[in-house]
Amino acid sequence: MGSLPGVDLxxxxRDSGSCLQPIEIKLTALPDNTSCEFAEDYYxxxxxxxxxTIVYLACSIVENFRPNPSALGSVITGKLANITDWTEAISVIPYIPDMIDCIDAIALSLIDEQKPFLMQPIWKTEGKSPVQR
Structure with a gap:
């Protein structure tokens, strides 16, 4: 099946040195290239x-549903079973609202088990200038 990809952190x-939690680090520049000419309010x-990151998120979801896999089935709507070809946008696009509902239901069902897995430092610049404030 292969190995899991590397994680950032x-x-x-402290006491045992055992691994506790993987953390992905996503550096975010503010503003981005499309909004750097706008006023700061519109960055x-x-x-x-x-x-x-998607692999680790999927593994986390699977791990949380491992004790009760049928619970995952109860939050996934049956409408997605109607998708006949996941490689064709025309077959998938009509189901995007249902997919969003499923993602929301999964996230809410795991609210008490959620752990941070992403750190997002923000690098704020002045327009395209690399000067930090």
Whole structure:
């Protein structure tokens, strides 16, 4: 099946040195290239999420549902079973609202088990200038 991709940072217990939590680090520049000419109130940023981050997020969801896999089935709507070809946008796009509902239901069902997995330092510049404030 292969190995898991590397993670940016792993926290460890001080007493035992055992690994506690993987943390992905996503540096975010503010403003991004599309909003750097706007007034500060209209700055936007782009968050780039690596495919590795998605793998760890999926593994976390699976791990939380491992004791009760049927609970995952109860939050996933049956409408998604109607998608016949996941490679064709025309088959998937009509189900995007249902997918969003499923993601929300999964996130809410795991609210008490959630742990931080992403650190997002912000690098704020003046327009395109690399000068930090």
């Amino acid at each position: 792993v926290t460890q217990a 936007g940023c782009e968050i780039v999420v690596r495919p590795d």
